[in-house]
Amino acid sequence: MTGHAHTHALPAGDALTDAARNAMARAGEQWTAMRASVFDALVGFEKPASAYDIAEAVSRAQGRRVAANSVYRILDLFVTANVATRVESANAYIANAHPDCEHDCIFLVCDDCGATTHIDDDSITESVRMAARKAGFRPTKPVVEVRGTCADCA
Amino acid sequence: MTGHAHTHALPAGDALTDAARNAMARAGEQWTAMRASVFDALVGFEKPASAYDIAEAVSRAQGRRVAANSVYRILDLFVTANVATRVESANAYIANAHPDCEHDCIFLVCDDCGATTHIDDDSITESVRMAARKAGFRPTKPVVEVRGTCADCA
DNA sequence: CTCTATAATGTTATATTGTATCGTCACATG
DNA sequence: CATGTGACGATACAATATAACATTATAGAG
Numbered sequence: 475m476t477g478h479a480h481t482h483a484l485p486a487g488d489a490l491t492d493a494a495r496n497a498m499a500r501a502g503e504q505w506t507a508m509r510a511s512v513f514d515a516l517v518g519f520e521k522p523a524s525a526y527d528i529a530e531a532v533s534r535a536q537g538r539r540v541a542a543n544s545v546y547r548i549l550d551l552f553v554t555a556n557v558a559t560r561v562e563s564a565n566a567y568i569a570n571a572h573p574d575c576e577h578d579c580i581f582l583v584c585d586d587c588g589a590t591t592h593i594d595d596d597s598i599t600e601s602v603r604m605a606a607r608k609a610g611f612r613p614t615k616p617v618v619e620v621r622g623t624c625a626d627c628a
Numbered sequence: 629m630t631g632h633a634h635t636h637a638l639p640a641g642d643a644l645t646d647a648a649r650n651a652m653a654r655a656g657e658q659w660t661a662m663r664a665s666v667f668d669a670l671v672g673f674e675k676p677a678s679a680y681d682i683a684e685a686v687s688r689a690q691g692r693r694v695a696a697n698s699v700y701r702i703l704d705l706f707v708t709a710n711v712a713t714r715v716e717s718a719n720a721y722i723a724n725a726h727p728d729c730e731h732d733c734i735f736l737v738c739d740d741c742g743a744t745t746h747i748d749d750d751s752i753t754e755s756v757r758m759a760a761r762k763a764g765f766r767p768t769k770p771v772v773e774v775r776g777t778c779a780d781c782a
Numbered sequence: 783c784t785c786t787a788t789a790a791t792g793t794t795a796t797a798t799t800g801t802a803t804c805g806t807c808a809c810a811t812g
Numbered sequence: 813c814a815t816g817t818g819a820c821g822a823t824a825c826a827a828t829a830t831a832a833c834a835t836t837a838t839a840g841a842g
Contacts, residue, residue: 508820524799544820546800563716563771565799565828580756582765595759598752602734602772605749610779611736617717619771620756625764658838662791680827698791700829719799719828785842792835799828806821812814 490517490571494557497573501555511535512548513569516558521588522566525549561590563619568592578602578616584624591624644671644725648711651727655709665689666702667723670712675742676720679703715744717773722746732757732770738778745778 494513495505515531516523523531528549529542549567552558557573560566561581568581568590578599579592599616606613648667649659669685670677677685682703683696703721706712711727714720715735722735722744732753733746753770760767 504819506819526799539821541820541822542800543802543822547820562773565719580759582760582763582767584765585768591763591765593759593763598755598759601752601755602774605734605747605752606736606774606776609736609745609747611738611745611774611776612778612782613736613774613776614739615775617771617773617775618756619716620760620765620767621769621771622760622765622767624766628766658789660790660837678828693792695791695793696829697793697831701791783842786840788837788839790835790837793833795831795833797828797830799826801826802824804822804824806819808817808819810815810817812816 490569493573494552494569497557498551498555501551503551503555508544509548509551512545513552513557516549516552516567516569519568522561522564522568522583522590524566528567559592561619562617563621564588564590578618581619582624583619583621584627585621586623586627589624589626644723647727648706648723651711652705652709655705657705657709662698663702663705666699667706667711670703670706670721670723673722676715676718676722676737676744678720682721713746715773716771717775718742718744732772735773736778737773737775738781739775740777740781743778743780 491510491513498505498509511532512528515528515535518531519527525542525545529540529545532540532545549558553560555573556570556576558567558569559579561568561583564583577594577596580595580598581590581592583590599618602616602618603613645664645667652659652663665686666682669682669689672685673681679696679699683694683699686694686699703712707714709727710724710730712721712723713733715722715737718737731748731750734749734752735744735746737744753772756770756772757767
């Protein structure tokens with residue numbers, strides 16, 4: 475697994491949804507109305523959103539009560555299909571801006587406003603994996619998140 | 629902030645407790661019987677322990693019911709004083725083997741058995757901080773954890 | 783040493799996050 | 813139509829975390 479560098483044409487709006495649907499298709503998963511709603515809600519949040527936040531948003535959008543349960547199931551699928559990522563240090567989820575390529579994302583989480591951006595630096599995440607291997611550990615998923623203060627809040 | 633390399637004479641048993649007590653003292657915090665109990669319980673676990681696990685262990689050790697609440701308070705102090713660290717991806721806490729020196733720890737968490745080891749590689753964590761700064765972010769605490777399989781479970 | 787201010791802990795309640803179980807519905811296929 | 817499968821709903825519950833306020837312990841001032 476070698477690092478790769480590139481610039482992303484970040485999908486947005488419909489293009490983003492298309493990319494997500496395609497990623498789900500590649501994972502052999504359907505793209506249902508419910509999943510689209512959850513995805514829309516997820517994208518609608520600026521910050522990482524909890525499953526309950528999303529359940530509430532979807533409930534509002536659909537004018538009926540949607541249980542967190544269902545949202546969790548769908549979020550899990552999203553994470554598996556690389557359509558969303560779980561931000562561990564926030565117990566929350568964020569949409570993946572480019573589901574097409576697999577990265578070990580690095581998240582920058584502002585403790586002040588909650589805004590979360592992500593950077594891709596494969597050289598860093600690969601050195602993390604390497605260090606783990608050197609310790610006799612077989613890495614599956616690096617979790618690299620940085621808590622701190624974003625430019626706006628500094 | 630430059631990296632530093634060293635070998636640790638890992639404190640254990642009483643020496644570990646002493647190191648913890650000293651670290652708390654440096655942080656201007658007391659070392660009470662309750663805090664000693666929580667620390668003992670924390671050290672007694674091989675794996676990262678949840679606040680509730682610890683509450684249960686302390687309850688057993690003291691023959692009375694200790695509420696999770698109190699444990700959380702003390703764990704927070706421990707984390708602040710660098711006596712323990714929170715493993716974000718496990719919602720659990722682990723004792724810090726060398727509270728004397730400040731590291732951005734890297735945790736290797738086995739998804740199979742839960743065993744968690746840590747490595748200190750300041751060059752990696754520093755490059756994480758650097759990458760964050762390059763993105764206009766002011767890092768406070770990098771969270772670097774690796775999920776995977778430990779040598780024993782491989 | 784006693785008084786008092788403050789820190790530490792206890793107690794209870796509640797909020798938030800996450801899983802498990804099972805029933806029902808929609809749809810595809812023979 | 814019968815039947816199988818995957819998606820979703822509904823409910824219950826488990827696990828994690830915080831809030832609010834009462835009580836107890838402790839350090840320092842006097």
